[in-house]
Amino acid sequence: MDGRTTNRNRDRTRDRDRTGDRDRGRGAAGERDHGAESERGRAVDGDEGRTADGGRDSGGVASDREPGAEADSGRVSRRDDAVRAAVEQGLLTPDHPIVALLDVPGIRASAAALHAAFDAVTAPGTPVLHAFAVKATPLVPVLRLLREQGIGAEVASPGELALARTAGIPPARTVLDSPAKTAAELREALELGIAVNADSKQELERIDAVVRSAATGSPIGIRVNPQVGGGSIEALSTATATSKFGVALRDEGARAWIVRAYADRPWLTRLHAHSGSQGMPLSLLARGVAETYALAEEINRHVGRRQVDTIDIGGGLPVDFGSDATTPTYARYARLLAEVAPGLFDGRYGLVTEFGRSLLAKHGTVLARVEYTKSAGGRAIAVTHAGVQVATRTVYAPAAWPLRIAAYDAKGRPRTGPDVVQDVAGPACFAGDLLAEGRALPLLEPGDHVAALDTGAYFFAHHYAYNSLARPGVYGFAPAGDDDAGGVRFAVAREPQTLDEIVAESGGAHGPSLIAL
Secondary structure (H helix, E strand, O other), X not given: OOOEOOOOOHHHHHOOHHHHHHHOOOOOOOOOOEOOOOOHHHOEOOOOOOOHHHOOOOOOOOOOOOOOOOEEHHHHHHHHHHHHHHHHOOOOOOOOOEEEEEEHHHHHHHHHHHHHHHHOOOOOOOOEEEEEEHHHOOOXXXXXXXXXXXXXXXXXXXXXXXXXXXXXXXXHHEEEOOOOOOHHHHHHHHHHOOEEEEOOHHHXXXXXXXHHHOOOOOOEEEEEEOXXXXXXXXXXXXXXXXXXXOEEOOOOOHHHHHHHHHHHOOOEEEEEOOOOOOOOOHHHHHHHHHHHHHHHHHHHHHHOOOOOOEEEOXXXXXXXXXXXXXXXXXXXXXHHHXXXXXXXXXXXXXXXXXXXXHHHHHHEEEEEEEEEEEEEOOEEEEEEOOOOOOOHHHHHOOOOOOXXXXXXXXXXXXXXXXXXXXXXXXXXXXXXXXXXXXXXXXXXXXXOEEEEEOOOOOOOOOOOOHHHOOOOEEEEEEEOOHHHOOOEEEEEEEOOOOHHHHHHHOOHXXXXXXXXX
């Protein structure tokens, strides 16, 4: 075999959706080799010393690496093979100059690592639900893959709930969180038996009305804001003094109100907090969990029984965007939580987690063709088809969300040659549409390819339709079987958007409507 294990024809590639299922029995850890950081693909970070926003010093996260948290060279090798195969098999062509790739073995490995980390610190028999934050990568095939790995869903809108239900995730493994749930959303969730975390006093009053009118099997709790402080990205800091999320625990009278709320409502059995996200130090994340555990203990003492039986600790584990290393690990975080709140894991409480970015980010790659190259003011510029439409946060807030860029040649092989400082620009019509600025890479040429790394969460699945740029196709990949001589198989996770779909979404069916007014 020549390794081209899917057909070059895009339509026939779509028929291979089921091929990933045959790998389900493989070991979840995949080809992990925690050696020195790989330089394959010439991935140049160019952001050494950045704070948590770039993944370099997330509260000591990257500078305090534990054994086994070095770069996963197996993942890098799979990525290089997938890039070459995407070019060879026609997923990426002059007519389809951008695709998104998902490393299926890597996703399975992350799910297995999450399970193992918390299994290691919880008492035998403790009920634990790991619910994936759907907002991180809202794609049905991804949710289905995670479901097969024992992961549920945390949803924050009717749309996300619809995706989770389509993926086959049952209500009992679904959690609804949102600061703006409508009465209809609450009724639906409580009818289905989905866990609900009330975000405010007013929302709890709405839930009161639903519970009075009909019985529900839903676990219900209150989300609290432990107000432990923020991280280096203000917009993602959810446990500040003035955060919009949850009941502010340190505000005057709030703690007493929460205790009374549970005493008055025997059906309140959960307590929830989510203390941060990217840029948040592990110490503050752990402190938020410890504060929530202490509150659960206080509530149960007050009511004289174990009314709060489950604590939802949220997610928010940051990702190192500055290297191929997977750090901090779930194992490290779980051990830290067991140190600061040992009673949380002694079997008296069930546990819910809501990780998103940390499960998917490292396993996604945006691959785009270099259309043109030019020079301006002595700076080389590579104009590509990946920009603000797939990396919105990076383009508008590059200091907080820098991406590593890997350079590949026209055949999808790692680009070689001396490094040249250059900009990697996107296709949108504004000057700031840059994936990377002043980055040292082998000099790119028309027909080459660039890969934006660590983009599996909050990037290509959250399309920004600037200039009516089409959504790229998303393809999962995995190494082919031994009989395929080391090839790569792809499966469609989302079809590339067509021009007809763009027109339809832009009111194409209602063209004359405004003229008639």
